[in-house]
Amino acid sequence: xxxxxxxxxxxxxxxxxxxxxxxxxxxxxxxxxxxxxxxxxxxxxxxxxxxxxxxxxxxxxxxxxxxxxxxxxxxxxxxxxxxxxxxxxxxxxxxxxxxxxxxxxxxxxxxxxxxxxxxxxxxxxxxxxxxxxxxxxxxxxxxxxxxxxxxxxxxxxxxxxxxxxxxxxxxxxxxxxxxxxxxxxxxxxxxxxxxxxxxxxxxxxxxxxxxxxxxxxxxxxxxxxxxxxxxxxxxxxxxxxxxxxxxxxxxxxxxxxxxxxxxxxxxxxxxxxxxxxxxxxxxxxxxxxxxxxxxx
Amino acid sequence: xxxxxxxxxxxxxxxxxxxxxxxxxxxxxxxxxxxxxxxxxxxxxxxxxxxxxxxxxxxxxxxxxxxxxxxxxxxxxxxxxxxxxxxxxxxxxxxxxxxxxxxxxxxxxxxxxxxxxxxxxxxxxxxxxxxxxxxxxxxxxxxxxxxxxxxxxxxxxxxxx
Numbered sequence: 001x002x003x004x005x006x007x008x009x010x011x012x013x014x015x016x017x018x019x020x021x022x023x024x025x026x027x028x029x030x031x032x033x034x035x036x037x038x039x040x041x042x043x044x045x046x047x048x049x050x051x052x053x054x055x056x057x058x059x060x061x062x063x064x065x066x067x068x069x070x071x072x073x074x075x076x077x078x079x080x081x082x083x084x085x086x087x088x089x090x091x092x093x094x095x096x097x098x099x100x101x102x103x104x105x106x107x108x109x110x111x112x113x114x115x116x117x118x119x120x121x122x123x124x125x126x127x128x129x130x131x132x133x134x135x136x137x138x139x140x141x142x143x144x145x146x147x148x149x150x151x152x153x154x155x156x157x158x159x160x161x162x163x164x165x166x167x168x169x170x171x172x173x174x175x176x177x178x179x180x181x182x183x184x185x186x187x188x189x190x191x192x193x194x195x196x197x198x199x200x201x202x203x204x205x206x207x208x209x210x211x212x213x214x215x216x217x218x219x220x221x222x223x224x225x226x227x228x229x230x231x232x233x234x235x236x237x238x239x240x241x242x243x244x245x246x247x248x249x250x251x252x253x254x255x256x257x258x259x260x261x262x263x264x265x266x267x268x269x270x271x272x273x274x275x276x277x278x279x280x281x282x283x284x285x286x287x288x289x290x291x292x293x294x295x296x
Numbered sequence: 297x298x299x300x301x302x303x304x305x306x307x308x309x310x311x312x313x314x315x316x317x318x319x320x321x322x323x324x325x326x327x328x329x330x331x332x333x334x335x336x337x338x339x340x341x342x343x344x345x346x347x348x349x350x351x352x353x354x355x356x357x358x359x360x361x362x363x364x365x366x367x368x369x370x371x372x373x374x375x376x377x378x379x380x381x382x383x384x385x386x387x388x389x390x391x392x393x394x395x396x397x398x399x400x401x402x403x404x405x406x407x408x409x410x411x412x413x414x415x416x417x418x419x420x421x422x423x424x425x426x427x428x429x430x431x432x433x434x435x436x437x438x439x440x441x442x443x444x445x446x447x448x449x450x451x452x453x454x455x456x457x
Contacts, residue, residue: 011301011302011318011319011320012301012320012321013299013300013301014299014300014301014364014366014367015297015298015299016297016298016299016300016366016367016369017297018297018298022297025297026297035364035367037362038362038363038364038367039344039359039362042321042323042344042361042362042363042364043342043343043344043362045321045323046323046342046343046361046362047342047343051320051321052320052321054320058320058321058364058366058367060364060366060367062367063298088356110344110431111344111347111430111431111432112357112409112412112413112427112428112430112431113344113347113350113357113358113359113409113431114344114359114362114431116356116357116358117356117358117359117362117363196430197427197430197431198345198430198431
């Protein structure tokens, strides 16, 4: 347990703001360490791969009421999800209909215990290429709203994610919410792992067929330094999909799946091989597209 | 704004515990076992994989090893010790009857996770029980008898609410 080894004489303050104003004040502390669900940070602390410096301040985000809300503008269709919304919430009503691909991704995250703690904001900030929510949010062209010492900004998720576990967030900048259009058409997420639960994705694909915009988006997880938008495959599908009759040919499906596989940039690592991951992208893309054209 | 450094009050199983000497980033699991004397919650992986440290925070099952103690001060924490007292001993009996306990190390976490599952879903299917307990590893039983015990408890609770 390392109990005695871990014991330190000094404490580090933990601030527990309850609203955005308090959060901004807390996040302005020297070297703030942001704590959302704790499912990444606490693992690093427990295993001593990270330690909290005595000059730091931990800022718990769990009690900030504004981060735990969501809203749906039925006129514009825009769905705004607070960064503190957990995977457990995203699995259920109303997100299973407003954002079905996100609900599907939520159900594949960790275990019930992890999903009760882990948040969508934490998924974005951790910026793992294997983060299950990220391909979905990328395919939905999600915008990320943040507050920092310099004020507020909205950034496309694609610009926020800069590398493996790297983002353009600066010190003390906090994700408040993520915004995208609620489902109008069909969307889905599928991933490959070594088992059905408690598994980090070996490859993941999100497909969004946007009826109003007549646009298809395919995004890939675990096959690059960040989650990737398969831009060419998305464009090709957008032009080849018959948006009036809601269908596409077998040949189109095969081509789109091949293009998405080509656009992936996987590597060999302890979890899988580049070759298998690319194969996974091909199969998952084809599978999702077959599901998507069946149901509108 | 609430600020916790080395001291806080934890509400565990309805009892307030004054905790002192917290070290930076201390987990709820360590605090429960080493400071509150509640050793029902077990520590094994300390990375959220095994579920043996599962507790309820405001009614939600979470891994206490991934919960920072300072951040849950003032919230309602229930450990396996509290679940027995609160009347979920039926679950513990069902585990014993079904032979769902072998070495027993995973059992406390399973009892808490199963109780949370049954609170949310009073008549789960086999698949729902398996999905609901997916965060709890057992290396002895092969899970069959655990699932049986949970289903048995569910039907008992439905008959005698």
